[in-house]
Amino acid sequence: MFKLFKYLALVFVILLVAMLGLLIVSIESEPQFRASSSQQVNHAESVKALMQQLRTSVIHREVQQNISITENQLNSLVGFAQRARKSLQGQVHITPKSSKILVSYTLPPNPIGRFINIEILMLPGAGIQFDYVKVGPFLIPGQYLLKSVITLANWYTRSDIATQFVEQVEHVTMHSQTMVLTMRPLEQFLKDLNDVKQGLGGSGDEALRLSTAYYLKNLAELDVGKKPRPQSLAKFMGPLFRWARYRSTYETAAQENKAAIMALAIFAGHHRFANLVGDVQPEDGKVALPWVKPMLQYRSDLNQHFVFSAAIKILSEQGLSIAIGEFKELMDRSQDGSGFSFVDLAADVAGVEFARVATDPNSAWFVQQKLADNYSESVFFPIIKGLPEGLRKAEFTKQFGEVDSPEYTKMVMEINHRVSVLSIHNHEVN
Structure with missing residues (x-):
C-alpha cells in the first residue's frame, strides 16, 4: 500500500510539473492584439436588439428561434468585460466561413512574461463547432476541449445541463459580421436549468x-x-x-x-x-x-x-x-x-x-x-x-x-x- 501511495504521489507531481511547464511556455511577452474598450462599447446601444431577441426566445420558449448576433454586439460585450476586468482584452471577427475570437489576459509583473494569448476558431454548420483553440504556441482540437468543458460543467452541477445547453444550438450560420444561431425550443432546458439552480442553491x-x-x-x-x-x-x-x-x-x-x-x-x-x-x-x-x-x-x-x-x-x-x-x-x-x-x-x-x-x-x-x-x-x-x-x-x-x-x-x-x-x-x- 505504501509503495502504491508513493507511485501515485510521484505521478501527481509529474503531472503538476508538466502542467506548470506548459503554462510557463504559454506565457508570451506581447499581446496578440490591442483593443480599445472605449471604442468597443461605442456600439453598446446595438446590444438592446440582442437582449430583445433573448427575451423573445424565453417568452416563446415552446418554439424554435433564430438569434441574430452581430460583430458589433459581441465586441461591445467584450468591451464591457474589459472595463470590468482591466487585465482582459478581447476581439471578435465574423466572416461567412468562420468566426475568430481573440483573447489576451495580462498577468501581474513577473520575469517570465506578461500575456496569455488565446485564439478560438468557430465554424458554421450543425451545432457548435470549434475548429481549434490556440493557447500561446499550443494548438488544441476545438471539439476535444469543448467536450472536456462540458464534462467538467456536468460534473460540477451533478447534471447534464452543459450538454443540454450546447445541444440547444441546432445550427450556426455565418455571414459578413453577423452569425445566426438556430435554437431548439427552450422550454425543457429552462425547466432543467431551474432544477439545477435550486440544487446548487442549497450549498x-x-x-x-x-x-x-x-x-x-x-x-x-x-x-x-x-x-x-x-x-x-x-x-x-x-x-x-x-x-x-x-x-x-x-x-x-x-x-x-x-x-x-x-x-x-x-x-x-x-x-x-x-x-x-x-x-x-x-x-x-x-x-x-x-x-x-x-x-x-x-x-x-x-x-x-x-x-x-x-x-x-x-x-x-x-x-x-x-x-x-x-x-x-x-x-x-x-x-x-x-x-x-x-x-x-x-x-x-x-x-x-x-x-x-x-x-x-x-x-x-x-x-x-x-x-x-x-x-x-x-x-x-x-x-x-x-x-x-x-x-x-x-x-x-x-x-x-x-x-x-x-x-x-x-x-x-x-x-x-x-x-x-x-x-x-x-x-x-x-
Missing part, C-alpha cells in the same frame, strides 16, 4: 441566508412600507441599520451589513435577488415588498440604480458593478432609450461605494453608526444637480466624444468626488 452561505431572512422579515413589517405613496429609501435604511447595529459586534458588522444590503435589494429592488441567497421570504408563496417602490431624490429609478448596484457589488466585484451601470447607460443612448444619464451613473457609483464601505471589516461598524436611525439621504447619496442626462448618442458624442475621453473622464471624476465626500465615507463617528 450556499447558510449564515447569510438566515440573516437576510431576518432583515427581510423586519423590513416587511415596517409601517412606512405600507404607505400608498413612494417613500424615501432612507426611511428603510435607518431602521435596517439599527437592527444590524443591534445584532453586531465590531468583528461581525461586515457580515451583518452584507445580509442587510441583500435584504434591502430583495425588498426595495427586485425579489429575484433572493434566488442568489436562498429561501429568505418570510411567507411561503408570497414576496415581501413595499406597496410602492422607494425613491431617492424623489425618483424611483435612482432607488433601483442604487440598490441594484449595491447588491451586485456584494455578489461580485466593484469593477463589474460600475461597468454594468455604465454599459446600461451607453445602451440607453439609442432612440428608443432614455438617453445616457450621468445622474443614473452617480446612483450606480454611490450604490457600489455604499456596499464596499459597509462590508469592509475596517469600516462596517462605523457605517452602522452613521446609518442607524438616520433618515437623511445625504448621508449615503450624492448631490445630482448639474449632472447631464437624457443624452442621445449624437448629443453624447458631441459633448463627450467617446468613453474615456478627457471630457467623459472629468465628469466621472466629478461623480466620484461627490460620492467620496458623503458622510458615510467619513469614518469618524459623531
